[in-house]
């Protein structure tokens with residue numbers, strides 16, 4: 001669509017930014033809903049982050065997504081930070097309203113909305129197992145606690161990182177040693193991998209699923225490849241499984257709606273468009 005002065009502008013701030021799939025994702029929605037607007041990749045060096053955020057306001061941007069390595073630091077540059085972003089300790093969505101920058105985090109929202117694609121298979125009342133204790137795990141733990149999960153078993157190669165997260169986020173998180181799969185997996189309703197293991201170019205996640213109930217939902221936040229060895233192993237033994245791409249697609253919804261005024265839908269065509277990137 002030809003743009004004129006009424007075009008609504010948004011983008012994604014990151015360093016590097018070349019591999020971000022967000023421009024393709026939002027570009028698909030802009031075309032689908034025939035919105036006069038643009039969503040552009042913005043390569044912002046860490047030294048320039050503050051000026052870049054001021055620049056968004058000066059240039060009349062409606063807002064932006066924020067990705068690595070800026071998600072934690074950008075919170076201090078916002079005029080307001082949402083409660084969930086504060087709990088997660090990171091901001092991935094900026095919305096400019098009346099010249100003020102509001103920071104939010106939609107990663108946990110995207111994670112839960114993705115699981116809802118198999119709502120039939122997920123029982124939040126049963127314990128959940130989370131592997132990993134990095135930034136992604138943090139957003140997911142906050143989201144699971146908000147969704148009412150009463151017991152989360154957290155396993156990380158570096159146990160101290162898991163313990164620090166558990167201490168901060170509350171009593172419902174129990175830390176177990178990495179590799180103690182039989183103890184961790186019994187009676188669980190959900191298993192989530194938030195580590196980089198299984199991603200193309202990384203070692204596989206070596207996990208023994210023997211103790212995992214056949215009804216437990218399995219989710220990997222890795223989406224390259226889409227079908228990770230963990231998801232393949234889970235499906236092979238009859239477990240329901242959800243791939244990681246949906247989290248990326250669903251986390252984009254709140255920003256798009258705030259900037260462009262349309263609540264967008266996650267469809268098979270969107271998945272296809274993003275996968276072709």
Ligand code: ATR
Nearest residue numbers: 132133134135136137156157158161194195196197
């Ligand atoms: P992100 O913010 O994307 O979650 P991160 O903070 O680098 O990224 O975290 C990566 C996660 O993958 C961590 O939980 C990491 O474990 P450590 O805390 O012990 O580093 C986990 N991870 C990476 N490589 C791993 C490996 N070879 N074996 C086990 N866990 C691994």
